[in-house]
Amino acid sequence: MTEASxxxxxxxxxxxxxxxYGEGDEPDPRFSLxxxxxxxxxxxxxxxxxxxxxxxxxxxxxxxxxxxxxxxxLLALVALMAALQAWRGWARxxxxxxxxAPLPSAPFAAVVALAVAAVALGLVLTALxxxx
Amino acid sequence: xxxxxxxxxxxxPDRPPRxxxxxTERTALSWLRTGLAITVAALFVGxxxxxxxxxxxxxxxxxxxxxxxxxxxASLRERSSHRRDRPTLHDGALPAxxxxxxxxxxxxxxxxxxxx
Numbered sequence: 001m002t003e004a005s006x007x008x009x010x011x012x013x014x015x016x017x018x019x020x021y022g023e024g025d026e027p028d029p030r031f032s033l034x035x036x037x038x039x040x041x042x043x044x045x046x047x048x049x050x051x052x053x054x055x056x057x058x059x060x061x062x063x064x065x066x067x068x069x070x071x072x073x074l075l076a077l078v079a080l081m082a083a084l085q086a087w088r089g090w091a092r093x094x095x096x097x098x099x100x101a102p103l104p105s106a107p108f109a110a111v112v113a114l115a116v117a118a119v120a121l122g123l124v125l126t127a128l129x130x131x132x
Numbered sequence: 133x134x135x136x137x138x139x140x141x142x143x144x145p146d147r148p149p150r151x152x153x154x155x156t157e158r159t160a161l162s163w164l165r166t167g168l169a170i171t172v173a174a175l176f177v178g179x180x181x182x183x184x185x186x187x188x189x190x191x192x193x194x195x196x197x198x199x200x201x202x203x204x205x206a207s208l209r210e211r212s213s214h215r216r217d218r219p220t221l222h223d224g225a226l227p228a229x230x231x232x233x234x235x236x237x238x239x240x241x242x243x244x245x246x247x248x
Contacts, residue, residue, distance in 0.1 A: 015223035032222060033159040039227050040166045046234050047166075047173045053241050054173075057248055058180040072245040080238035087231040091224065 020091050024098025035093045042086030045112065049079035052119075063126040071119050078115040081108065160211045163226070167203030170230065174200060174237050181244035189244065192236040199233035 015021040053075035056068055085108040092104040178193030206226060 015221065017224050017228075020224060030153070030155045033155040036159050036222065036227070037162045040162045040230075043166050043230055043234060044169060046238070047169050050173055050177055050234075050237055050241055053245060054177045054180045057184075057241070057244055069245055069248065073242065076238055076241040076245055080235060080242065083231050083234035083238060086234075087227060090227050094224075 017091065020094050020098070024095070024100070027094075027097040031097055032094065035090060035097070038093070039086050039090040042082055042089065046079045046082040046086065049075050049082060049112075049116075053079060062130060063123075067122065067126060071122055074115060075119060078112055082112060156214050157211070160207045160214070163207035163210070164204055166230070167200050167205075167207060170200030170203065170233060170237075171197050172200075174233070177237050177241050177244075181240045184244050184248035185240065189240050192240050196233040196237045199229050203230060 010022055013021055053072045056072035056075070061068055085106065089104065089106050095101075096103050174193055174196035178189055178197075181189040181193075203226060
């Protein structure tokens with residue numbers, strides 16, 4: 001409760017975090033719900049990246065061990081960052097909708113796309129190098 | 133009115149009553165499948181990591197599994213609360229829980245990829 005003054009409309013609002021709900025007006029609830037689903041889409045992206053990393057970790061693929069571990073590590077690192085982006089994007093979007101500011105962009109999406117493309121390229125190259 | 137005193141239900145009188153339509157249903161189902169996916173993924177990553185990382189992978193995995201199940205059950209509660217026309221409060225608590233759980237699972241997998 002940072003602003004507990006007399007006529008503050010946010011005084012009775014217990015929602016967390018205050019950095020999001022402490023200012024601005026209630027947006028249309030449909031927009032807040034859409035923002036939640038966008039958050040969840042990022043979370044499921046994280047899960048897909050993690051599943052790929054764990055699969056590379058567990059399977060014994062016909063490729064150099066070091067390459068396999070490197071790709072698994074790359075996927076897990078991008079998964080970690082995607083989870084943090086999910087939260088950051090949710091909070092910034094919700095705040096922007098409350099204050100009427102333009103919605104924030106998510107340049108991290110390009111990082112995910114590049115990393116997945118790099119992993120795919122790596123897998124294709126190792127497969128090509130093995131075939132006669 | 134037994135609604136909570138705060139939150140999205142305090143619509144100003146000059147606005148029409150809120151009708152999110154099927155957006156609440158869509159969102160609750162999205163939470164449900166994400167919660168189930170978190171549970172399964174945490175178990176999978178934990179099972180893979182425990183061979184290389186050892187018992188250190190167990191606690192974060194169990195925490196993440198608990199978070200996933202919590203989210204799944206919370207979404208089911210949310211759906212029944214909407215049927216009783218008493219929407220629950222949406223805020224950043226559940227997103228923060230989910231983010232924390234996935235950070236844990238990611239760290240387990242990162243360590244596993246390094247030490248295996």
